Amino acid sequence: xxxxxxxxxxxxxxxxxxxxxxxxxxxxxxxxxxxxxxxxxxxxxxxxxxxxxxxxxxxxxxxxxxxxxxxxxxxxxxxxxxxxxxxxxxxxxxxxxxxxxxxxxxxxxxxxxxxxxxxxxxxxxxxxxxxxxxxxxxxxxxxxxxxxxxxxxxxxxxxxxxxxxxxxxxxxxxxxxxxxxxxxxxxxxxxxxxxxxxxxxxxxxxxxxxxxxxxxxxxxxxxxxxxxxxxxxxxxxxxxxxxxxxxxxxxxxxxxxxxxxxxxxxxxxxxxxxxxxxxxxxxxx
Ligand code: GLU
Numbered sequence: 001x002x003x004x005x006x007x008x009x010x011x012x013x014x015x016x017x018x019x020x021x022x023x024x025x026x027x028x029x030x031x032x033x034x035x036x037x038x039x040x041x042x043x044x045x046x047x048x049x050x051x052x053x054x055x056x057x058x059x060x061x062x063x064x065x066x067x068x069x070x071x072x073x074x075x076x077x078x079x080x081x082x083x084x085x086x087x088x089x090x091x092x093x094x095x096x097x098x099x100x101x102x103x104x105x106x107x108x109x110x111x112x113x114x115x116x117x118x119x120x121x122x123x124x125x126x127x128x129x130x131x132x133x134x135x136x137x138x139x140x141x142x143x144x145x146x147x148x149x150x151x152x153x154x155x156x157x158x159x160x161x162x163x164x165x166x167x168x169x170x171x172x173x174x175x176x177x178x179x180x181x182x183x184x185x186x187x188x189x190x191x192x193x194x195x196x197x198x199x200x201x202x203x204x205x206x207x208x209x210x211x212x213x214x215x216x217x218x219x220x221x222x223x224x225x226x227x228x229x230x231x232x233x234x235x236x237x238x239x240x241x242x243x244x245x246x247x248x249x250x251x252x253x254x255x256x257x258x259x260x261x262x263x264x265x266x267x268x269x270x271x272x273x274x275x276x277x278x279x280x281x282x283x284x285x
Pocket of ligand 1: 043
């Protein structure tokens with residue numbers, strides 16, 4: 001019996017677009033090709049960026065395309081207890097600390113140390129010097145994290161040097177994406193993460209955090225982003241082109257974007273049925 005479990009985890013910051021459809025389709029096909037389970041998780045932990053109705057809209061389109069969650073859809077906005085427990089675990093393991101730095105302080109300090117402006121230089125590692133804590137950070141270590149991405153190949157990053165200790169609870173009191181995504185992937189028993197290549201360089205942080213929380217890192221596959229005419233990534237924030245009403249054409253486009261031929265099916269069901277063996281053939285591992 002397969003122990004494969006995959007997921008599609010959209011943030012409801014806008015409607016499904018061509019890039020997110022390609023990620024959804026790739027993760028669904030990979031799960032089916034492995035005889036596995038596929039779940040949908042709505043990552044609605046950022047109210048200022050979430051768009052009312054977007055989650056329902058994403059789920060409606062997925063349903064019309066024949067891709068429905070094998071388990072009840074999880075909403076991150078309802079998972080506070082899980083994230084609190086994860087923070088506690090990090091605290092107990094000595095991997096959590098409060099940080100008082102403002103963005104400007106971090107940038108100035110990083111520049112003075114010759115680091116990239118977005119690398120946290122570890123200023124508050126030994127305390128805040130009486131300054132009030134604004135956010136909570138995960139204590140990284142100097143060990144390079146290496147993994148083999150099923151699409152992109154080997155990838156290595158020294159998280160401490162290239163990102164620094166990263167935020168797990170934000171200054172505005174919201175959960176950071178890194179903490180929530182890792183806590184849910186562990187809690188839901190996700191074995192395989194298939195998603196857009198924009199998250200490739202987040203993966204070492206997530207692997208390090210997964211291990212610190214006692215979880216087993218998933219396998220990863222980062223699929224190519226859909227670029228617009230100017231070669232820019234399509235993201236919901238940048239007003240990405242939404243899907244047209246011709247959802248069959250959108251499915252075929254997503255599949256050809258992933259390097260496969262057009263199937264020419266009449267219905268989503270027929271399309272998916274034909275696509276699974278083609279995917280399985282290419283991505284056997
Ligand atoms: N929620 C993230 C997004 O929509 C994706 C998270 C993930 O797949 O790890 O961009």
